[in-house]
Structures are given as C-alpha cells and as structure tokens.
Amino acid sequence: MTFRKSNCGCDIFSIFLVRFLFLQSKAKMGILQNLLFTICITLRCVTSAVGLIHVTGYVGREVNVSCSYDEGYEPYKKYLCKNDCGSNNDVLITTSNPVKNKYRIHDDKTARIFTTTISDLHSVDAGKYWCGVTRFGKDIYTEVKVKLVQDSCCDTVTKIESHEGYSESIVCPYESRNQSNLKYICRGNRPSTCLQQALITSDNRENGRYRLDDDKVLGTFTVNISSLTQNDSGSYLCGVQRNSELDVFSAVELKVKEWCCVKSTKVTGTAGHPLTLQCPYPSQNQNNRKFLCKGDHRNSCRDMVMSESRLALREDIYSSSFSVTFTKIQADDAGIYWCGSDSQWRVGNHVKIQLSVVSPRHTSTVPSTMEIPGKTTTHKKTTTQNRPNKDAGQYVVYAVPAVLLLLICALVVTVYQCKHQKVKDGKAVMNRNAENEEGLEEVTAGTENNIYGNEEVVRYKQQSACYNYDDAGEDEPDYENFTTSEEVYCNENFHRR
Known part of the structure; x- marks a missing residue:
C-alpha cells in the first residue's frame, strides 16, 4: 500500500504511541518528550527521502533515473511517482507492470538498483520525481529532480582547416576533476548519441585512422585523424563522460580542402615517339629530390624514374624546373602523373599531369591508271x-x-x-x-x-x-x-x- 508523502516524517502509528505514553504518566513529561523526539527522528530517517538525485536529459530523447535500495528489499515492489505520490495517478510505473506508455522500469536485484527510463522527453517532463520502495508502514522514497536541455552543442566552435591526404589533430580540453573519466570523440552535434556513435574512446586509443592521446598534466586529450579526405569535413564533438550529470562537450568544425598543386595540365603523346614532361618547382626545393610518379591518387602512385629505364630526368636550376623524357612512349603510359620535389607532399609543391596517348598516323599511296x-x-x-x-x-x-x-x-x-x-x-x-x-x-x-x-x-x-x-x-x-x-x-x- 502506498502512503501519502508527509513532510514531518512521522506516521499515525507514531502518534498513537506517543499519546499512549503521555496518558500513562504526566509526571514523566520530560522523559516522554525526549522519547517522542527520538522516535520521530528515527522514523523520519527510515521513511523519508534518503538523498537527492539530479538527472538531466535532452528534449526529444530519453533519460534514465536510477535509484538504489538497501539489502533485504530485493523482493519488494519498486515504483516511480511524481508530485507528492498521494494518489494512484501520481504513480507512473511499477516493477509489477514494467512497461507503461513511455516509461520502462528494470530492477537489478544483484546490484540493488532499479532504473526507470523516460523516453520522448518534452518540457512538461521536467520537475520533481520520487523513487519508491514499498514496505509495511511508510514506503522508502528517494527524491529525483529532472532537468531538460536542447540536444545540441555548443555556443563556441573551434574551426580547423586542412587538406586531402594530410593528418590533422583535434585538441579537446577538460577539467581536472574529470581527469580519470572516459574521453571520446564523435561526428555531428548531437550530445545525446555521441557516446554510442563514438569514433574512438580513451579505452581503445587506436581505431583505424584515429588515435587518441590523453595528457592529464595539461588537461587535454588529442585525437589525430590521418589520410584526410573531403568526406572528413564536418562537425565533431569532444566528450567527457560524467556519471551523475550530462557529459561535457566541446565542438569542432573541420574543413578538408582539395589537395592542390602548382598547376594541373593535360598532355597528348603519340605512341612510338618521344615525349617530354615539364615540371616546375618552388625555388626553396632546389636541393630536394625530384621525381615523377604515376597513379590516380598521389598517396598510391608509383615512382616512374626509379622503375623505368626509358625515362630520363634533367634539371634546370636556373628556371626552377626539371623535365622527364620518354624515349618512346607506349599506349599503356596514358594516365595520371605527379611530378614534384617534396616528399611530404605539401600543398603547392607538385604538378598534376593527365597524359593521353594516341596512335601514330599511317600514310599509303594508291595508284590510279587512266588510258589516253x-x-x-x-x-x-x-x-x-x-x-x-x-x-x-x-x-x-x-x-x-x-x-x-x-x-x-x-x-x-x-x-x-x-x-x-x-x-x-x-x-x-x-x-x-x-x-x-x-x-x-x-x-x-x-x-x-x-x-x-x-x-x-x-x-x-x-x-x-x-x-x-x-x-x-x-x-x-x-x-x-x-x-x-x-x-x-x-x-x-x-x-x-
């Protein structure tokens, strides 16, 4: 049976007991007053709220309200109610009926924690709740305050620009009190699903192109993304998990630009004939090794000068350029070439060449005879x-x-x-x-x-x-x-x- 929640904390049984003792002996009034105070305090500690739980949820999402109980109450019924729990309408859900409307309840008797999930949150769902444990006499209550916020982040956004093929590091600060907490990063700007969709966490420091390093001295964790593509452009959230409150986030906007070069050109050669490709380079790269490689993408191209004996490379330091000559070009030489002077493939240090190869022209003599x-x-x-x-x-x-x-x-x-x-x-x-x-x-x-x-x-x-x-x-x-x-x-x- 559910009793109405009382602010004084003493039930009817306590009142009758005190009255009985009062009638037995008025002479011992001072002793009875002390006894009454002691009984009320004891009953209040047993039957009133044993703590205050703060829960914050996102509008449109769901929130979990978890309440613990003492040993020995495992078989008892648990419930979640609102307002002062004085009527059956205030009781939202019980363990005897674990699913009702947008509420679900689960009792983990091993951990002695029962959890109520409230889904499809709206502004009216914010306010005060009670976790209740049914028992003979006064039920045990734990007060819960639910706060709702918008599912978005953040007021301040850090912007980062990079280029295709590069590696980029995202630095995420956190407070010293969260030093030992879980860190992670996700795409998008929805904090409610960020942890579930995390690209990498501090529990698993490497995941494909992502690597996470936590510097607890500086209070920052860094996520490095290698081999960037334009698809990596977008919003990111750095998250730090907090057990009793919402996770804390910082927002990053990453823009990956197309990798560019000195120039991009198209060249047509004739099969069986020689062909020379011209490659300018920045003057500061004069002492660097010059190369020509073939491939649709520069990260996977093959060095042609090192592998093809029919290619000759000549450098002209006065014009800050070099040339690569094919002694006899072939049909399968057609494709994308990259010539450059920077092994780090920094922007603006290379030339992209699209080579086409055509068949040579054929000549024929056709005689014609006419009688005169x-x-x-x-x-x-x-x-x-x-x-x-x-x-x-x-x-x-x-x-x-x-x-x-x-x-x-x-x-x-x-x-x-x-x-x-x-x-x-x-x-x-x-x-x-x-x-x-x-x-x-x-x-x-x-x-x-x-x-x-x-x-x-x-x-x-x-x-x-x-x-x-x-x-x-x-x-x-x-x-x-x-x-x-x-x-x-x-x-x-x-x-x-």
Missing part, C-alpha cells in the same frame, strides 16, 4: 589516314582522271587553234607572193627593150618579195611554189651587190 589516246598515264595519290578507307582506291581512280581529262581537252583545243592560225598565215603569204608576181610580169613587159632601164624598180620588187618570205617566217618548203623569175631576180640582186 596515244599514251597511258599513271597517277599516284598519297593519302594520310588514321584508319583504312574502303572507298579510297575507288575515289582516286575516278576522281583523278576526270581532272586530267579536262586538262587534256584544253590542250587539244589550244593545239588546234595554233595549227589553224598557221594555215591562215600561210595562205596570206601565198596571196601576197601572187600579187608580187603579177606586178613583176607587168614591169618586165614594159621594159622589154631596156631590161636595166628600170633596174631600181625591179630590184625593189625583188627585195620586197624576198623580205616578205622572211617576215612570214615560213619553212623552206613554202618557197617551192615561187616562180623561176623570182629566184633569178633575187639572185641577180644578190650578185649586183
């Missing part, structure tokens, strides 16, 4: 192509003769015109010679008695005829049609000189 009246002409056409063309030969055979045919037709027309012009010129000369012959006959007839009387006129005619022949530029057969008199006069003229 009177002769046969063979033409050759040289074509450059990357792949065979089935119609290339047909194209040469039919396209090239068409052009030559046009040229030949033009040549025939030109020759024909020249020949026709010669014939016309020859007829004109013959006509002029005939006219000269007629004139000469007339002069001869008029001077039959005095052949030399008009010698100058005859000579003139003769010379004109001869010169006309020369001017016409005719060949010797054209003169076969000249008369004998013309030949005589020409010879006569020649002898008179």
